Amino acid sequence: MRAIKIDPANRTIEEIELTVDPNRSLGELRSIIGAEELELIPLDKSFNLLADLHGEQKPSFGFCDLAEPVIHGVALVLGGSPRRLRTLHENKASFDMIVDWRNEQGAQNAET
DSSP states (O other): OOEEEEEETTTEEEEESSSSTTTTOOHHHHHHHTTOOOEEEEOOEEEEEESSSSSOOEEEEEETTOOOOOOEEEEEEEEETTTEOOOOOOHHHHOOOOOOEEOOOOOOOTOO
């Protein structure tokens, strides 16, 4: 299943292929994100963000023109609905345009 991995520490956005169906096991997602406790955030009807919202303050990102959510640390974007995750049909280029890197406190960077 294809997903987008967003890593604010390295300021990278990449397409990845999950080897385990996340509807059956969250182990691979936990390993990629680096947290045991994940939160699923529906971004709209066909996008879901998985992230560690309870971890320590880390470099962060958000989405252009949106104050919230601010995500600290690595996150994954998957397609489908919160009830049934599916492969993401949008590509990396779509997220290159909308991801907004934030500073450590979550504020938008001055250059954006």
